[in-house]
Amino acid sequence: MHKKALLFITLVALVVVMAGAALVVRNQFYGSAVHEESDLYVSSRCDYAALRDTLARHIGHRWAFDRYASRLELGRSFKPGRYLLRPGMNVIEVARMLKLGEQTPVRITFNNVRTPAQLAGKLGRQFDADSASFAQVLTSDSLARTLGFDSVTLFSMFIPNTYEFYWTASPQEFVTRMKREYDRFWAAGRDEKRDRSGLSRLEVMTLASIVYEETRKVDEMPRIAGVYINRLRRGIPLQADPTVKYAMQDFGLRRILYKHLKYPSPYNTYVNKGLPPSPICMPSIDAIDAVLGYERHDYLFFCARPTFDGYHNFARTLREHNANARAYSAELNRRRIK
Known part of the structure; x- marks a missing residue:
C-alpha cells in the first residue's frame, strides 16, 4: 500500500478513535449517571470521603464525578443536607447540587407526644441534629422567654402536624x-x-391535653371538654385520671387506685384545683378545637363505659356517677384488669 494512503488511513482511524473517546468522555460527564430516584443524606458530621462512599451507591460515572468535583473543589465546599437524586441527572448536576446546597425539604411529622423528651427523640430521628441537641433547646429557659414562654410552658407551643423543613435545620431554627x-x-x-371561652392559650392547650388523654373519640371530645369547663367554673377539682398518670410518669397505669390519687405533684388534679401548670401531652388539633367549641351542658362527671368501646357515660350528680363507676369497676374485675 502506498505510504500516503497508509498514513491517511492511520489518521482517519486515529480521528475515529479520538472522536469515539471524546464521545465516551462526554457521556461520562453529560450522560445519565442516576438511574433511579433516591434520597442522599449528607450529615453536617460527614467528611468528603464518607460523602463519596455514600454517593457511590447512588450514581454511576464516578471517575467523571471525581474529576469534576476536583475542579469545583467540592471536597472543601460541599453542603450538608437531604438531596433528591432524580433519574437522568448527570455528574455535573449532582456535583453542582452538592456545592450549592440545593436541598430538597423533608416532611417532619410529630404527634402522640407526652413529654419534651419524647418530642426530642422523635425530632432527632427526623433531622440531622441528634435528640440530645433538641432536648437542650426544648428545655432552654432563655430561648423560651424570647418566644413568650418559659421552659415548662414552651411545650404548649407545638401544634402536632406535618411540616416541611430542610433536614439540616438546627433545633433553634x-x-x-x-x-x-x-x-x-x-x-x-x-x-x-378562645376569647369567648375566657381561657388563655396555655389554658386551652392544657385542657385539650387532658381531653386528648381521656378519649380518642373526636365526636365525644367537646362533651368531655364541657364537663371540665363546668368543673373549672364551679371551682370543683378536675379529678382527671390522666393527670395522675402524668404526675407519676407512669403512662402504662391501667387502673387508678385510691393510693394514686394522693400522689404529691402540681399536675395531680385530685390534690390541686384548676388546671395543671402545662399540658400533660401534646393535644391533637381536634382536641384543641373541641375545647374551643366545648359542648354546653350540665354534666359534672363521666366514666368509661363497661363495654370498653372507648366512649363514656356522663352524669349530672355524684350518685349517678358512682353507679356508672361501680359498673365499670365490676367489669375491670371481671376482666381481671389491675
Missing part, C-alpha cells in the same frame, strides 16, 4: 419556626373563640 406556626394556628379564627 425548628423552635423558632414552630412559634410562627403557633401564631398562624391561633390567628385562623381560634383566638376569637
Whole structure:
C-alpha cells in the first residue's frame, strides 16, 4: 500500500478513535449517571470521603464525578443536607447540587407526644441534629422567654402536624419556626373563640391535653371538654385520671387506685384545683378545637363505659356517677384488669 494512503488511513482511524473517546468522555460527564430516584443524606458530621462512599451507591460515572468535583473543589465546599437524586441527572448536576446546597425539604411529622423528651427523640430521628441537641433547646429557659414562654410552658407551643423543613435545620431554627406556626394556628379564627371561652392559650392547650388523654373519640371530645369547663367554673377539682398518670410518669397505669390519687405533684388534679401548670401531652388539633367549641351542658362527671368501646357515660350528680363507676369497676374485675 502506498505510504500516503497508509498514513491517511492511520489518521482517519486515529480521528475515529479520538472522536469515539471524546464521545465516551462526554457521556461520562453529560450522560445519565442516576438511574433511579433516591434520597442522599449528607450529615453536617460527614467528611468528603464518607460523602463519596455514600454517593457511590447512588450514581454511576464516578471517575467523571471525581474529576469534576476536583475542579469545583467540592471536597472543601460541599453542603450538608437531604438531596433528591432524580433519574437522568448527570455528574455535573449532582456535583453542582452538592456545592450549592440545593436541598430538597423533608416532611417532619410529630404527634402522640407526652413529654419534651419524647418530642426530642422523635425530632432527632427526623433531622440531622441528634435528640440530645433538641432536648437542650426544648428545655432552654432563655430561648423560651424570647418566644413568650418559659421552659415548662414552651411545650404548649407545638401544634402536632406535618411540616416541611430542610433536614439540616438546627433545633433553634425548628423552635423558632414552630412559634410562627403557633401564631398562624391561633390567628385562623381560634383566638376569637378562645376569647369567648375566657381561657388563655396555655389554658386551652392544657385542657385539650387532658381531653386528648381521656378519649380518642373526636365526636365525644367537646362533651368531655364541657364537663371540665363546668368543673373549672364551679371551682370543683378536675379529678382527671390522666393527670395522675402524668404526675407519676407512669403512662402504662391501667387502673387508678385510691393510693394514686394522693400522689404529691402540681399536675395531680385530685390534690390541686384548676388546671395543671402545662399540658400533660401534646393535644391533637381536634382536641384543641373541641375545647374551643366545648359542648354546653350540665354534666359534672363521666366514666368509661363497661363495654370498653372507648366512649363514656356522663352524669349530672355524684350518685349517678358512682353507679356508672361501680359498673365499670365490676367489669375491670371481671376482666381481671389491675
